Amino acid sequence: MSAWIVRRLAAAIAIVLAAVTLTFFLLHLAGGSPCGQRDVQSVAPEVCARLRAQFGLDRPIWEQYGKYLWAVLHGDLGQSFWQRRPVIAALGDAMPNTLVLAGTALLIDFTLGLALGVYQAARARRFGDIALGNAALFVNSMPTFWLGLVLLLVFGQWLHLVPVGGTHDPVLCARLDSLHCVGDRLWHLALPALTLGLVGAAATARYQRAAMLEVIAQDFVRTARAKGLRERRVLLVHALRNALLPSITLFGLAFPFLVTGAVLVEWVFAWPGMGWLAVMAIGQRDYPVVTATALVASGMVTVGNLLADVVYAAADPRIRVRGA
C-alpha cells in the first residue's frame, strides 16, 4: 500500500509540475506585458522597459523558467507585478475565501445530492422521482455562471432577499467581531455557494439514485425488509451505506472541481477568491500570480484525486491489487 501511495504521489508531483510549466510557457507565449495593458498615455516606453527589467522579463524565457522553478522549490512564489506584494500574501487573502465558498458548496452538493438520490430511489419511476430527475438534469445542464446570473437577478436584484456580491457588508461588518457579522458573512455566502452547490448536487443525485437502485435490488436489503425493519432504516442504514462507494470517488473529485469551477461564480458574485485573483492576474499579465494559482489549482486537483484513490483503495482492496 505504501509503495502504491508513493508512486501515486510521484505521479501527482509530475502532473503539478507539468501544469505549472504549461501555464508558464503559454502565458509568456500569449504576448502582452505587465506594462502594456492600460489605455493611458502616461506610460512611456522607457518606463515599461525599466519595469520589464525589474521583473526579469527581459531575460530569455528558459532563464526565467529556471529561476522561477528554483524559487518555487525554495518556497518563494515571487512578487505580484500588479498587487506589488508577495504572491503568497495575495494567495493568502484569496484562498480562504475560495475554500469557504467551495467547502460550503461541497456541503450543499453532497447533502442535497445524497438526500435527493435516496429520495428518488425510494420513489423510483413515480412522479416525485421523474420530476426531480428532470429538474436535476435541467440544473446540471446549465452553465454555472448562467445559473449564478439568474439567481442573482431573481433573489438579489428583484426580490432583494440576498446581497448581490462581496463576502460581507463593509459598512457594518468590516470586522468579524459579532454574531451579526457571522450572519452577514453567511448571508453573503448563500447565493454563490448555492449556485456552485446546486449544479453539483444535481449530478450527485443522479449518481446516488443509480447506486441506490442497484443496492436496493440486492438480497440483503430484501432480508432486512423481511426482518420487519422500518423502510427508513432499511434505506438509510442498510442500503445507503452500501451505495456510498461511488459518492466517495465523486467527493474526492468534486472539491478540486469546485475550486476551479468557482472561477466564474466568483466573478459573477464579486467574491474575492482564487478565481477572481486568477482572472484579474491574467488580464494584468501578472505572471507570478497566474502561475501560482495554476500551481495551487493543479495541486488541489491531484491531491483530491489522490485522496479519492486512497480512500477508494482502502474501502475496496480490489483497486489496490489491480493498481499494484
Added chain:
Amino acid sequence: MPIRPPDRLIARLLVAGVLLGSLASCARRGACTGDYCGTVVIAAAGEPDILLPPVTELSTSRDVYDQLFLKLADLGMSGNTIGDEDFQPQLAERWEWDGPVTLVFHLDPRARWQDGRAVTAGDVVFTYDAYTDSLVNSPFRSSLRLISAVTARDSLTAVFRFRQRYPEMFYDAVYQMRILPAHLLRTIPRDQWRSAPFGRAPVGDGPYRFVAWKAGESLELAADSTFYLGRPHIRRVIVRFTPNLQVVTTQLVAGEADVTEQLGSPDNVKRACAAPQLACYPYKGAAYGYLGFNLATPGDSTKPHPLFGDRELRRALVMAVDRTRLLRNVFGDFAKVPPGPISQLAWIWDPETRELPHDSAQAARLLTRLGWIDSDSDGVRDRAGQKLAFRILVPTTSASRRLYARLLQEQFRTIGAEVQLDEVDLGLFSERARTGRFDAVLYTWNTDPTPSSSIPQTWTQAGLGRSNHGRYVNPAFDRLADRAVGAMNHAEARRLWRTAIEVLNQDAPAIFLFAPDAVAAAHRRITDVTIRPDSWLALLRTWRIPGDRLTDRDRAER
C-alpha cells in the same frame, strides 16, 4: 414502502434561513449625529495596485490617494490649464512668479502629516526628486522634464525653476505631483518603492486618513477631523472593489453601494438612473475612441502600409463611415462624435472644427478613381491583384469597441472593403498596437485635461515609439501643434489647436468615432455632490449627508 418526504428537514432549513436572515438584518447601531456623520460606499470597477502616487498611473489608485495626499495647488472647475489663475490653493496657501522661469510656493503653515509632523518645503523638494528619479521610474517623470530644479528657500517656501517659459508651467508644477512625507519615505530604497509596505498603508496630509485595505474586497478611509482646509462632512469612505461596471451598477441599484464614478454602457446608465434612490450626474468624459490606420507596414515601420500608406484611400474610408449612426447604435445619447483626437474634457473641444463629411457615394467614387474596382464581382474591390481587405485589432475586454468593430465591418463591406476582426485580450492588444503589428486598431485613450501632452504624444513625430502607434507624421501638423502648445493665451491656443486638428482631419490617419459622456451616480441622501471632470472625487470632502437623511448605516461605528 416509500420513505416519508423530509418535511421536518424542510421545516428546519426554513427556520435556519429565517434565523440567518434575522441575524444579517439586525444592524449595529452607532451614535454619530449631526453634520459630520455619514458613510459612503464607492463601487469601483477594479482595485488600486498601490497608494504611493509616483509609482502608479491607475485611476482607481489615484481616486484613493487623492484623498490622502495633497498637491501644492489643484485645477479649478473650468479645467483651464494655461496660466495659474484657475488653480485653487491646496498645500500652498499662495504663490508668486519671481521672474519668467521661477515660481515660488508658500506652504500653508497649518498643513500637517497625519502622524503630526508639519509639511515642509523639504517635503516638496524630496517629492520632486523622487518623481524625477529613474530608480522610482515614475510614469509622470516626463511631465516634469521642463522643471530644472526645486529648492527650499526656508521651511515653508519652495522654489521651482523652469528650463523655459511656456503657458502650462504652473500646471506642470502642480498637477501630477502629490507631495510626499520625506521623513517616512527617505529610508526606503527608491528602487523598492513599487512594493513598499507604505504603499499599502500610507500616511498622508489630505482630508482623509487611511484605515484598512482588504485585498480584493474593500478599502476604508476615515475623515481627518483636524484637516486644515475644512473637516470633511462624510466621516467614512469605503471603496468596494468589483470586477466590472455591470457589477458596479448592480450593487448601486441593490443599495449595496452609494456612489460610482462611471456607469459605462447606456444600459447601465438607464438601470441606475431609473432606481429611485439614485441621482445621476453626467459630466465631461476624459476618453475618446477611434479607428486608427497603420501608415506603416505591420512589423516593418520603414515601409508604408500597402493600403493605408495612401492618404486618398484613407480619406475614402473615413467618408464611408457614418459616425453619428454608429454612435447612436453603441452609446445612444451618452457620447458625442469627436471633432478630432480629443475628449470632451479638453478645453479645445470645438464642434465647428472642419472634418471630412460622411458621403459613401463620394467615398465609392474616390475608390474607383484610385483604381479600386470589383473586377471579379466577389463584392470586394481589388487593384492589381490586391484586394481591398484589412484587419481591425480590437480588445475583447471592451464591449463597445467590439460592437463598433462589427458595425464598421458592415459599413466598409457596403463600399467593397473586406474587413476581418482580430479580437484579442487587452494585454496582447496593447502590445500589438505598441509594436505596430496591426492594419487598423480600435483604440481608446484617456486623456489629461491638457491637449499639450496627449495630442503630441499620439499624433506627432515626437510620439513615434510612444503612443503614435499608427506612425502618422505631418510636419505641418507638428509645427501647428508646437505653436499651439507654446501659445501664451487661451484664445490663441484654442485657435491654433483647431487649425492643427483640421490639418490632421484632412490627412485622415484615423476615424474619430466616439467621445463618451461620463455619468456618475450617487445615492440621493448625499447632497452637495460636485464632480470635477478630470478627477471626479477631487471635491469629495465637500459632499455631505444632512443630519435628517442619515441612516443607521451612516451612523454605524467601525
